[in-house]
Amino acid sequence: DAGVIQSPRHEVTEMGQEVTLRCKPISGHDYLFWYRQTMMRGLELLIYFNNNVPIDDSGMPEDRFSAKMPNASFSTLKIQPSEPRDSAVYFCASTSLTGEYPNTGELFFGEGSRLTVL
Amino acid sequence: AQSVTQPDIHITVSEGASLELRCNYSYGATPYLFWYVQSPGQGLQLLLKYFSGDTLVQGIKGFEAEFKRSQSSFNLRKPSVHWSDAAEYFCAVGPGTYKYIFGTGTRLKVLA
Numbered sequence: 001d002a003g004v005i006q007s008p009r010h011e012v013t014e015m016g017q018e019v020t021l022r023c024k025p026i027s028g029h030d031y032l033f034w035y036r037q038t039m040m041r042g043l044e045l046l047i048y049f050n051n052n053v054p055i056d057d058s059g060m061p062e063d064r065f066s067a068k069m070p071n072a073s074f075s076t077l078k079i080q081p082s083e084p085r086d087s088a089v090y091f092c093a094s095t096s097l098t099g100e101y102p103n104t105g106e107l108f109f110g111e112g113s114r115l116t117v118l
Numbered sequence: 119a120q121s122v123t124q125p126d127i128h129i130t131v132s133e134g135a136s137l138e139l140r141c142n143y144s145y146g147a148t149p150y151l152f153w154y155v156q157s158p159g160q161g162l163q164l165l166l167k168y169f170s171g172d173t174l175v176q177g178i179k180g181f182e183a184e185f186k187r188s189q190s191s192f193n194l195r196k197p198s199v200h201w202s203d204a205a206e207y208f209c210a211v212g213p214g215t216y217k218y219i220f221g222t223g224t225r226l227k228v229l230a
Contacts, residue, residue: 043220105150105213109161
């Protein structure tokens, strides 16, 4: 399996621009998570999906952030407009908890998207 | 509420020395517990996990961890550290209500 695939790996943009981060989870996984990692706050859960449905978005910092999962193999995290304080590494992770082949609950992480907002 | 505490932000050990990284958790039921390792610029890789059975679990790269329910701890150990083990280590608990809670991480430095 190719693992969780994220793109882009690096994004540099200017304040006010729209940013879209993409994630392809592992095939067959029914849960997808978006995390943000910063030095100050560590790993923060932003939102997670179950079978493409957003379940808990209480970690999304504000309305500038939105996430979608139009199908089982693709998710996006969008920031509009972006601000310098959004600079961080954004991770996508997936797992299978209740699907046909549940694993033992570990999260499988992508390599992250490093966002720099100038 | 679920929480994970890693009391050591930084640890420095000499190559060949033993290592123990501490992790304490707060959870309402028997947790699933995980240790992940993150090398610079990389994602998080699973080292080992505990969900039931034997409280001493073996992982990759020669790591092991012991679940102690009475102490709410899940400490990570390695008998002899290699320079390539320098990284950041995260303890996590989940999936309670399908959320995973991560500790703040311990950054390991290995001296040659």
